[in-house]
Amino acid sequence: MASKITFIGAGNMASAIIGGLIDSGVSPSDITATAPNESELAPLAARLEINTNTDNNAAVEDADVVVLAVKPQIMRSVCEAMRDNVQQQSPLIISIAAGLDAATIDQWLGGNNALVRCMPNTPALVGIGASGLYANSTVSEEQRTLATQLMEAVGIVEWVAEESLLDAVTAVSGSAPAYFFLMFEAMEEAAVKLGLPAATARRLAIQTALGAATMAQRSDKDPATLKQNVMSPGGTTERAIQHMEDAQLRATIGDAMQACAQRAEAMSKELSAN
Ligand SMILES: NC(=O)C1=CN([C@@H]2O[C@H](COP(=O)(O)OP(=O)(O)OC[C@H]3O[C@@H](n4cnc5c(N)ncnc54)[C@H](OP(=O)(O)O)[C@@H]3O)[C@@H](O)[C@H]2O)C=CC1
Numbered sequence: 074m075a076s077k078i079t080f081i082g083a084g085n086m087a088s089a090i091i092g093g094l095i096d097s098g099v100s101p102s103d104i105t106a107t108a109p110n111e112s113e114l115a116p117l118a119a120r121l122e123i124n125t126n127t128d129n130n131a132a133v134e135d136a137d138v139v140v141l142a143v144k145p146q147i148m149r150s151v152c153e154a155m156r157d158n159v160q161q162q163s164p165l166i167i168s169i170a171a172g173l174d175a176a177t178i179d180q181w182l183g184g185n186n187a188l189v190r191c192m193p194n195t196p197a198l199v200g201i202g203a204s205g206l207y208a209n210s211t212v213s214e215e216q217r218t219l220a221t222q223l224m225e226a227v228g229i230v231e232w233v234a235e236e237s238l239l240d241a242v243t244a245v246s247g248s249a250p251a252y253f254f255l256m257f258e259a260m261e262e263a264a265v266k267l268g269l270p271a272a273t274a275r276r277l278a279i280q281t282a283l284g285a286a287t288m289a290q291r292s293d294k295d296p297a298t299l300k301q302n303v304m305s306p307g308g309t310t311e312r313a314i315q316h317m318e319d320a321q322l323r324a325t326i327g328d329a330m331q332a333c334a335q336r337a338e339a340m341s342k343e344l345s346a347n
Pocket residue numbers: 081082083084085086087107108109110113129142143144145147151169170171192193194195247248
């Protein structure tokens with residue numbers, strides 16, 4: 074993947090993807106990241122040996138791919154300020170912003186841009202990311218392949234046929250690392266109440282999640298069967314699972330994911346109206 078990649082924004086998500094790309098063999102000299110303050114960029118440049126720039130326009134000048142990684146609320150001003158350079162350079166644009174539709178970003182960038190919307194997640198940092206991708210009609214087959222290669226360098230990629238499905242991707246993977254971290258917090262707290270030292274509890278809970286995820290990934294059995302295999306009749310797991318079902322955990326997760334997807338949709342309406 075010998076392409077020059079510029080990240081507009083150098084925060085949590087951009088640095089996760091950049092770290093994953095470098096681990097997968099992309100040369101740091103092919104990567105540029107921008108942010109308004111040198112103080113945020115200097116540690117990143119020192120740690121990852123990438124190029125950095127406080128000037129977005131300068132950073133897109135020789136870019137084959139421009140990844141838009143700023144907060145959705147400032148995307149309009151950022152895009153409009155670099156519109157002329159983007160129009161001149163015609164890079165593949167990849168927006169990772171939640172709830173901002175492709176047509177709106179394309180318009181802010183002057184129109185007719187090849188634009189991929191991507192919903193990644195922070196485990197990209199350790200190469201185990203999960204990204205949903207959608208391409209507008211200007212994206213060529215080659216650019217689609219490039220976007221796939223880029224995001225596959227940091228995890229798995231699923232293309233969606235309709236842009237609106239990215240809201241569901243946000244609910245099931247973009248925001249979802251936080252759901253599991255909440256579960257770790259809760260399990261650690263409960264295990265401490267049961268008498269375990271916090272560090273022991275955390276280590277056991279995290280390793281168990283890793284084990285369960287790895288089993289679910291490698292097994293040809295579905296999650297319901299794998300769950301059943303842990304539950305001896307009249308045993309301990311059955312008691313715990315029954316408690317979770319009685320407490321409507323399943324419905325709570327469903328409601329939370331609905332709220333997440335609805336928020337993505339609402340953000341899109343709010344931000345494109347501004
Ligand atoms: N975090 C996550 O798990 C996920 C985030 N996303 C999306 O990724 C995007 C970034 O989120 P996240 O990384 O969490 O946010 P962060 O706040 O961590 O990063 C935003 C970055 O943009 C920089 N920035 C601000 N203004 C400008 C500007 N004018 N030009 C260039 N850079 C600028 C910020 O610099 P400074 O700090 O100096 O303001 C910061 O480096 C969002 O659109 C979000 O929806 C998508 C999937 C998952």
